Amino acid sequence: MSAVSPKAAARVCDAARSRGKTIGLVPTMGALHEGHIKLISECRKQCSFLVVSIFVNPAQFGPKEDFASYPRNLKKDLRICRENGVDMVFTPSVKDMYPPDFETFIELEKLPGHLCGLKRPGHFRGVATVVLKLFNIINPDMAVFGKKDYQQLTVIKKMARDLNLRLRIKGVETVRTGSGLAVSSRNRYLSADELRRAALLRKSLEEGRLMASRGAAAADIKKRIREMLMPAGGKIDYVYVCDRESLEDIKEVKGKALIALAVKICPARLIDNIEIQGPARSASKK
Secondary structure (H helix, E strand, O other): OEEOOHHHHHHHHHHHHHOOOOEEEEEEOOOOOHHHHHHHHHHHHHOOEEEEEEOOOHHHOOOOOOOOOOOOOHHHHHHHHHHOOOOEEEOOOHHHHOOOOOOOOOOOOOHHHOOHHHHOOOHHHHHHHHHHHHHHHHOOOEEEEEOOOHHHHHHHHHHHHHOOOOOEEEEEOOOEOOOOOEOOHHHHHOOHHHHHHHOHHHHHHHHHHHHHHOOOOHHHHHHHHHHHHHHHOOEEEEEEEEOOOOOOEOOOOOOEEEEEEEEEEOOEEEEEEEEEEOOOOOOOOO
16 A cells, blocks of 8 residues: 555554554665665564655755665565555655745754764754654654664654654664675665675774774774775775764773764765674672
8 A cells, every 4th residue: 555645644544553553664765675674574573554654855965965866766665565565655755745835844953963964964954854754644653763874763762752752763783785785775876896895894893893892992993994994995984983872982992882984985875883892891809
């Protein structure tokens, strides 16, 4: 089943809820792949009525970013949803989501000031706004997001807490290719050679995790990752070692933390991350 207008989608979801269904939402921008299929599968495990939204959100793209060229294949996306047991696909138009007199946006003060937010001003304003609109239209019991975009997941969780939204936000582990590269809709921009070189992102993150477990300082971890990324031949946007919740830079990895990076390889801007842990504390001697 497909719904285009917000009112139609809301009616379908309200009817499902009246029948005692638990509603799950997987928000996407389409160009569905194995990562999205995993999100659908994880959501299905806990929800009896599954909604996938497909909307390429102009509010989260900058003026020089790839909104116009972002991969779109609705026919294929609908087939994937059908094959994976999705109950409703919500495919609104830009006018549906942002009518001409639209002027209300959601903006977090601190979390967008790190990682991708530093290079993409206004991006998370657009993300938070469209996600809250989807939550209001679908009114899900649970929404599922991938951990590949760790900052996005963190922003959405914070928004839900701050605004007392009555739903559960679940993060799902990143799906990877055999080389370790995170599966992404933008991977299709890359040639076979570029895909091979892009595998260095994951290898460098794993090296960083190992260094953190051995007590290396954040500065040394970042330096080593940058060295490992050089043969990829792309432009390093950022490499950060940060707190998992606030996303603020840290100098020492004393407990749980995160390494996040972004690298542009030809037309594709690739992001990835890895959760890390500092060295285990030795037991106190009696």
